[in-house]
Every structure is written in structure tokens, then in C-alpha cells.
Amino acid sequence: MKVRADMKTPEKAPSAKLSAEFAADLPGMAARLGSVLGRAQADYLYWDKFKQLPMPQGVQASDAWAFVKLIRSLNRKATAIPAPEGGHFTYCITDGVLHALHNIDKWAGGWGADTAPHVPHDAQRERYILSTLLEESIASSQIEGAATTRERAREMLLNAEKPRDHGERMILNNYTTMKRVRSLIDAPSTPQLLLDLQTSMTRDTLQHDEDVGALRTTDDVVVADEMGRVLYVPPSSADVPRMVQDLCDYANREGDQFEHPAIKAIVLHFWLALIHPFVDGNGRTARALFYLFMLKSHYWLFEYLSISRIILRRRAQYERAYLYSEVDESDFTYFLLFHLRAIETALEETREYVQRKAAEDTAILQQVQGDFDLNYRQRAIVSRALKKPGATFTFQSHANSHGVVRATARADLLDLCDRGYLLKRKDGRQIVFFAAPDLRERLAGRAD
Helix, strand or coil: CCCCCCCCCCCCCCCCCHHHHHHHHHHCCCCCCCHHHHHHCCCCCHHHHCCCCCCCCCHHHHHHHHHHHHHHCEEEEEEEECCCCCCCCEEECCCHHHHHHHHHHHHHHCCCCCHHCCCCCCHHHHHHHHHHHEEEEHHHHCCCCCCCHHHHHHHHHHHHCCCHHHHHHHHHHHHHHHHHHHCCCCCCCHHHHHHHHHHHHCCCCCCCHHHHCCCCCCCCCEEEEECCCCEECCCCCCHHHHHHHHHHHHHHCCCCCCCCCCHHHHHHHHHHHHHCCCCCCCCHHHHHHHHHHHHHHCCCHHHCHHHHHHHCCHHHHHHHHHHHHHHCCECHHHHHHHHHHHHHHHHCCCHHHHHHHCCCCCCCCHHCCCCCCHHHHHHHHHHHHHHHHCCEEEEEHHHHHHHCCCCHHHHHHHHHHHHHHHEEECCCEEEEEEEEECHHHHHHHHHC
């Protein structure tokens, strides 16, 4: 696995032992460090960022850091993830964690009052989900190095074209896998399920076919930057089968102690990546497992969320969150907070997207109110044609966009041609449709 060239192992933090002078006036020092402590916890800073904060007169950054570590140790919960040095990875329940969990519960399992009017109708549901699958598949593959542009990837998927290179094959595999995830909600988590996910993600993309659908059996797999500097060495391959089984047992277990499903899903994501059970496809499989667990936990809105699109925009933070959690005494909080905030951003963007699409549909309905028999798929075509006059449509791309059979797509597009909204031309063996030059005038005339 490769990460960014500018990524490096974080600076080692100083000892978490308080100096005698600081410890002698602990209450006074705590009061003086109020704003520093607040900032450190709000952003959950690691030492390399924390030491840059302005300190009160006479307070050493190393002492302040030791005090931060003391506070964090008092509010710590253990995860099921074994730590390399013994014990388990732990995390803190910060205000940021609580706020994010509240928003996930509020929005991902249902719609709030201000969004309720824009809940997608059954007919529109597949359109939104397919759009999300496209975005998630493209972004998740780009995180792992697929060089294909978003525009080219969308064209390939919508037109059901064969991939032209390795990057496009990665994206197609990811798209196929994410479509399957919805059908696996009732399946228990097993090593075979993980192998199946990895097989689907990596088919026809690995140098050695025997690495597809198989746990790694060698110890020459490392996480390195683009310059070849090793950042993380996964566990011994001899331990991988046991570790994968432990992960699956945890995913299936419903214990007496409550653990928020979002935290558990993020634990699974991190843990699988930490084990690194495959020669390749670990990150993509980990993200698919995260989605699967959230859907299993009845957070149905995750069908509409592309978390990887947010992660791709913040890739450096994503990779650094892994490293911080590994180097700072197995403190999982860094990765947990990053992932929760990515979910919050995806939730907000999805709400805005659904509201915007609903408003656009309303506007189009008003413009074509004389054509009461236009269906929602045709309204989507007209909407896109209005916004992007150069856009083209084919029977196959229209069928893939809306999850309908080719005959239905054919009827939709030919009907729009008959109405004068679209024109068509031959492009090789297929028919391509595009907006009529006077589309806006035609719609305005219909609305008058």
C-alpha cells in the first residue's frame, strides 16, 4: 500500500510524566492552561501540533502535554482491537465524539423536520442510491491510487463500457462490490465474507492471481510512502487467520455493554486495515465493511452517503489519523474523530443534495406542467439537459442511471425526442441523444 509522499511517521512525543514543579501546583497549572486544554481536546491534537500552541508564561509544552495525557487517561474506553504493545487500543469520549454521534443518530436513521418534505419517493430512491454508488466507487479507488478522472469513470460506469486500464478496472470492481453490499445485510460476518469482498474488489487487478480472495501468507507487505519509506509493518502473516476470526467474532457479537454502532463500524474499518490481511485491497475492503455494518445497524441513510469522497478530499488527514493512533500509545481517538467528522460532512452534503434535487424537480415540474405524463426519469433527463446543454444520453447510460431495463430507457428517450425536447444522432453502432437547441424555449412555451 502506498500513501502520500509528504506523509511521514509523526514525531515521537515526550514522556507523559509531570515535572515535580508542575505537579506541586496542579490546580493552579490547570487553571492557567484552560484555553490550551480546551483547544487540545476540541481538535484532539497530537504532540506535533500541540507543541505549537502558545503556552502561558513559565509553562513548558512538555509539562502541558503530560497534563493533557493525564486528563485523557481518566476518560478512556477500551476497544476490542489488540494493541501491539499489549492491552487494547482505547479512545476518549470527547465533546466532538458525542456531537457527531448525536448527528448520526438524528440524520442517518431518519429525516429531521426541516428535511422531511424532501424524503425521496420510491421512484427516485434508486436514482439517488446509484449516484452515491458511483461517487463512492470512484473516490474509494482513487484513494488507493486509481488515476482515472471522475468524469471518465462516470462515463465508463453509466455506459457499461469495458475498463481501459488498471485504474478503471479498480473502479468498476469497487462499483460492483458496493452494489452487492446492500444484499449482504443479513449475512453474518465471516472470514469468507471478507475474502469475497476482497475478491470482488481486486479481480483482474493484482500482479498474482493467487492473491485474489486469499489471506496473505508472506510478511513482505508494508505500508510505505511514495518514496518507499516504511510507515507501518502489519502483523505476522501467521497471526492473520486468528486475527481475522477475532474481528468477525467481534462484528457478530452483541455484548451486555452498549457500544454505539457507528463507533463499532469505525473500529471494524480501522482493525481490518491494521491487520492488513490481504496483499492488496485492504483499504477498499475495510471501507466496504464499514458501510455494511452501518446498514446492518439500520442506518439506512448510508445508502446515500459517499464517505470516501470526503476522505479523498482529506486524504492527508485520513492517513495521519491512522499514524497518530498507532504512535500515541494506541489511542484510537484520532482515527475515530476523523471518521466521525467525515460522516458528519457527508450527511450535511447529502441533505443539501437531496433538498437541491427536490427543488430542481419542482422547478422542472412547473416548466413542463403541460406534460403531466412525463415520468421522474424523463424529468431528470430534461433537468440535466437544461443545466448541461452539451450532455449526451444513451439507452445504456439512462438504464444504468435509474436502474431500469434497456427497453424502459429506450421508451423514455424516444418519447422525449417525439416531444421535441431531445435530438438524436448515430455514433458508431449506438444512438446518442442530446438537448434540442431550443429546449428552454420549448419548456417555457409549455409552461405558459
